[in-house]
Amino acid sequence: MASPTLYGRFRSTVSRHPDEVALDVQDHVLTYAQLDRVVCRLADMMATEHRARPARVGLLASRSLPAYAGYLAALRLGAAVVPMNPKAPLSRNVGIAEATGLDFIVADEAAAQQAKELSAAAEPTAMALTEAVLAGLCDPHEGPEPREPAAAAGADDIAYIMFTSGSTGRPRGVPVKHRNILAMADWKIQRFGFGPGSRFSQTSELTFDCSVDEIFVAWVSGGALVVPQRGDIVRPVDYVNRKQLTHWFSVPSVTGIAGRTGALTPGSTPSLTCILFGGERLMPEHVELWAKAAPHSEVHNTYGPTELSVMCSSAPVAKNGQLREPASDGAMPIGRILPHLDHVVLEDGRTAEVGELCVRGPQRFDGYLDPADNAGRFLEWEPGKPAVPYDGSTPLTDLHWYRTGDRVRIEDGELVFVGRLDDQIKIRGHRVELGEIEAALRSHPDIDEAAVVTYQTELGTGLAAYYTGRELPSRDLTAFMRDRLPLYMLPNRFVHQRALPLNANGKIDRKSLAAGS
Structure with a gap:
């Protein structure tokens, strides 16, 4: 039976494919067995440093080996991961540390000073993974054999907490459980046939929920996570070919940058077999550039808020260089809701062809870190009855629908993104x-x-x-x-x-x- 947690699935991949490449980042290329050894040693160091199993671990790092090792080490210890932006103001990160009750921070060398300041302000234990520390962790001959952690997480434990912008100006914490994110990852791996030999790009910052999708779809399926640096992302053709990527994930804006350089020419990325976009409205011209550059690929447009575990709908928009017709507004549709989720489109509390998308099912989170944020973000609805907004006075149940705040239109059986409710203004x-x-x-x-x-x-x-x-x-x-x-x-x-x-x-x-x- 498959493990119900992200780290358990990673360990399963280690057992099945120990010699496959797991991570290619900066100057480090590690197999699953090598990465697991680093992670186990780091988890032991964290437990020793903290003198107890940390419950919530802040990740103050860019897309680097310390970030990925820290992510897995925290999960190995049964902790929830809280990604933090090293470039954000200290006050914002202090607020996140206090809101989540962080008791440990893993930082890369560049963020070591901020980690020290955070530790002084919010009192979590801080550990900076310098080059010297990393060298010791990666040395197969150094250090004792790792210990098995005393406690492990379960399906209903929180895997990570992302922070999204709140209408009040205060960021909202979104706790996502292992069962939520694995429901999405399992569907995606089965739908697209990911596995050993797949080489995935990881373009999203760790504070963007798409990063969880990129990282763990790779590691649950047995593929290689290949991490471009910022300069590589704006020159994707060179990077795709140099690293022989098979799968590219990014927001559509990257295409605009690559398109202006003229690098996305027909047949220029022949190794790609699957291209997934998400996070923004996708235009046909973006699809056409990639579809022709990767003539043997399929291109999909995906959609989903953080609260629904990254992705809740998908639309095939090109295959073998051939584009589908766009929606009536000229953009590509966001497609159909994943089969294990329920959805309804509501306007003024009743079903409509154009209205707010509401979703429930195994990927729906169980409420914000601060329960006060839940009021108005969920609702009760049954066919034939008007919707009743959730006021926060009763416990949330699986029957409550999450209100995405996104307006969609039903067109030819698919969903088309219209805009944010807050983008609907009055003139x-x-x-x-x-x-x-x-x-x-x-x-x-x-x-x-x-x-x-x-x-x-x-x-x-x-x-x-x-x-x-x-x-x-x-x-x-x-x-x-x-x-x-x-x-x-x-x-x-x-x-x-x-x-x-x-x-x-x-x-x-x-x-x-x-x-x-």
Whole structure:
């Protein structure tokens, strides 16, 4: 019977494929047996340093060997992992440490000073994995034989806690259990046939939940996790070919960067057999570049919030270089909900063709770290009855639906992403979807990418449209948009940029655009 935990599944892979490559990061290439030895030794060091089994371990590291070894070592000890951004302000990380009750922090060498400051402020034990410490951990002849941990986690224990932006400005902690994330990973491995010989990219920062998908789909299936550095991500063709990757995972924005360099030419990445995008609206031009660059691959668009364990829907959008038709708004659909999940689309509490996507099932988390955040984020609904929002006064059950906050449209039996509920604004009394304005602007033949944000004036709310591609006179763009949208949806400003700014997760940074409007 398969283990119910992430670390148990990793150990199973170690037993079955000890000599397969598990991790290729920076200057380190480790087999499953070698990585497991490092992890076991590190777990022993952590238990000795802390004098007890830590319950929650902060991971203050970039995508490096200390990060991956620390992740597995924490799971081996039965702890929940809390990824933290080494580049974030100290105050934010102190807040996360206090909110989660961190009792241990694993840091890489670059984050050693912040780990020390965090330890002083929030009192967790801190351990920095310097090059010297790593060398000792990797030396097969150094150190005693590792001990078996005294306690192991179970399916209902928390595997990791991610923090997402909250509407109050305070980040919300999302605890995800082993059974939640494994429900997704097991489906994905079976659907795409991942296994030994698969070589996966790992492009997401560890504070972005997509990283959990990338890491553990590789290690549960027996594939190799291959970690590009930031310079490699913006030059993916060179990296894919040098490392002979078979699977590429990223946000679509990466395609825009690669496309501008002209490197994604037909047949330029022949080793790729599967390309998965997620995290942003996916446009046909992005799909076409990759589909032609990897002519023997299938390309999929995926969707899912952190609260639903990374991915809850998928749409095949290209195979063997042939693209499918996009949805009516010009973007690719997000497809069908995974078969082991339930979903409903609701508008004003009743089923609708366009409305908020609500989901429940084995991937749904059991509520936020702070229970006060649960009110309004779940609801009760039965066919034929209006939905009842959850007020937090009773315990959550498996019957409660999670409200994604995303508006979708049902089109030909598939879901099409419309926009965030908070992106639906009012202009002069009219409801406006920012995504609809962006789609209209992207339909211009000379425009590559577009993002629309709001700004405030003495006359009310204005719309600023940022775009890449050929710089065009604003009057021409206004005329183009006037043929496609009502007057109240026309942007007041058009701003040309060489490239749209990206945040740490590789998504378009709408906050920085709004701040500059």
